[in-house]
Ligand SMILES: [Fe+2]
């Protein structure tokens with residue numbers, strides 16, 4: 640059966656036009672030289688010349704296209720470096736503040752961040768940026784509102800300062816939204832800002848500061 644499958648696959652590969660596609664510049668070049676040598680007259684020089692020019696044009700176009708693709712791939716790799724470095728955010732019990740709603744929201748935001756980072760790194764084509772951004776922004780805004788209400792009740796001395804920190808993050812977010820509209824920023828930049836600055840640096844770092852005061 641394995642042999643049969645091997646034969647069938649080999650047959651199928653033969654019919655794939657890739658081998659033909661790859662050999663076109665060589666065929667043009669060979670046809671050009673052959674025409675030159677065979678005819679040795681003005682028509683032969685003209686026809687052979689056309690084949691050789693076609694071979695050079697096709698080769699250079701392919702080279703430029705492949706180079707552009709390789710550069711775009713390298714650029715994407717570079718762009719994703721920060722998120723790759725971030726990796727998976729491990730949820731720890733020490734992140735709990737004791738309030739059921741706030742803890743659930745924090746945990747949910749961290750799991751969403753992990754899911755989105757994984758999707759970006761694994762297969763970005765599959766990620767619907769607009770849908771992901773709208774949903775993540777809505778979740779963050781809802782969380783900020785609930786956390787501010789919680790802090791007013793539990794730590795009123797901390798609440799105004801923390802609300803100002805949330806506002807600053809939202810201002811930066813909205814400024815990035817404006818930049819996207821003006822085509823000066825990409826949805827990827829906004830998404831990585833939310834994942835790195837809002838979820839990783841704020842939720843898993845800044846929020847822990849008032850959590851300690853709550854315990855004290
Ligand atoms: Fe929070």
Ligand SMILES: [Fe+2]
Nearest residue numbers: 786801841846
């Ligand atoms: Fe917060």
